[in-house]
Amino acid sequence: MKLPLVPLLAVILSCSIGDATPLVYDTEGHELMSNSSYYILPVEEGGTGGGLKMSYEWKRCNFFVAQARGKAEDGVAVRITPPGASVYDPIFNPVAVHLSTDVTITFDVVTVCVESMYWHISDKSPLSTTSNPRQHVAVGKDEDADMPFPPSPDMLFSIERYDGAVKGYKLVSCNSTGPYENLGLHAFKGKNWLTTSASALVVVFKKGHRYA
Numbered sequence: 653m654k655l656p657l658v659p660l661l662a663v664i665l666s667c668s669i670g671d672a673t674p675l676v677y678d679t680e681g682h683e684l685m686s687n688s689s690y691y692i693l694p695v696e697e698g699g700t701g702g703g704l705k706m707s708y709e710w711k712r713c714n715f716f717v718a719q720a721r722g723k724a725e726d727g728v729a730v731r732i733t734p735p736g737a738s739v740y741d742p743i744f745n746p747v748a749v750h751l752s753t754d755v756t757i758t759f760d761v762v763t764v765c766v767e768s769m770y771w772h773i774s775d776k777s778p779l780s781t782t783s784n785p786r787q788h789v790a791v792g793k794d795e796d797a798d799m800p801f802p803p804s805p806d807m808l809f810s811i812e813r814y815d816g817a818v819k820g821y822k823l824v825s826c827n828s829t830g831p832y833e834n835l836g837l838h839a840f841k842g843k844n845w846l847t848t849s850a851s852a853l854v855v856v857f858k859k860g861h862r863y864a
């Protein structure tokens with residue numbers, strides 16, 4: 653008997669599958685909330701590095717996402733929010749973060765830059781002029797460009813459960829070019845960069861400290 657593959661494919665092409673999905677939990681077992689910040693840490697014991705952070709300012713206020721070098725380093729905390737929320741909503745109307753739904757991710761840091769440090773996938777790549785099959789996760793836009801609202805698809809990600817040899821979560825890009833793509837680490841010029849990747853980086857979320 654032939655199975656109807658096409659309808660199944662159509663279902664997995666969308667990142668956002670609605671609200672009735674399970675929640676995401678931090679390392680203390682609490683729900684991930686839009687009013688808190690979290691370090692994104694690799695789950696694997698004996699891994700070669702720490703949490704995710706912004707790295708390599710290739711242009712003023714434009715960075716790429718990379719892994720902190722030291723195993724003990726947490727990196728830079730992020731805020732994870734549903735894309736419909738206004739800037740103040742996450743704080744005044746906190747919501748829990750659901751699995752498999754679109755979210756925006758922004759580094760929770762104070763910078764001199766006009767724009768917040770929103771993650772987006774980019775065709776640019778750090779320290780390289782040759783074309784690259786991977787897309788890097790970048791932060792920061794052109795200083796005079798407005799942050800699109802609602803966020804453009806390149807700014808949308810989702811969190812999926814990862815249930816392999818190690819247990820945790822993986823991050824996927826929800827850009828509209830096709831099925832979602834895993835985010836993983838790509839070693840290049842002495843750093844592990846966060847890129848679209850065949851093998852997902854398995855992560856956990858550790859609650860961070862609010863910037864006062």
Ligand SMILES: *[C@@H]1O[C@H](CO)[C@@H](O)[C@H](O)[C@H]1NC(C)=O
Binds near residue numbers: 685746862
């Ligand atoms: C976030 O919101 C929840 C629910 O309203 C609240 O219990 C919690 O204290 C808030 N956390 C922070 C860091 O403001």
Ligand SMILES: *[C@@H]1O[C@H](CO)[C@@H](O)[C@H](O)[C@H]1NC(C)=O
Binds near residue numbers: 773775787805827829
């Ligand atoms: C994101 O999707 C848009 C629309 O399909 C496409 O033009 C753009 O190249 C994609 N960006 C990346 C970095 O893949």
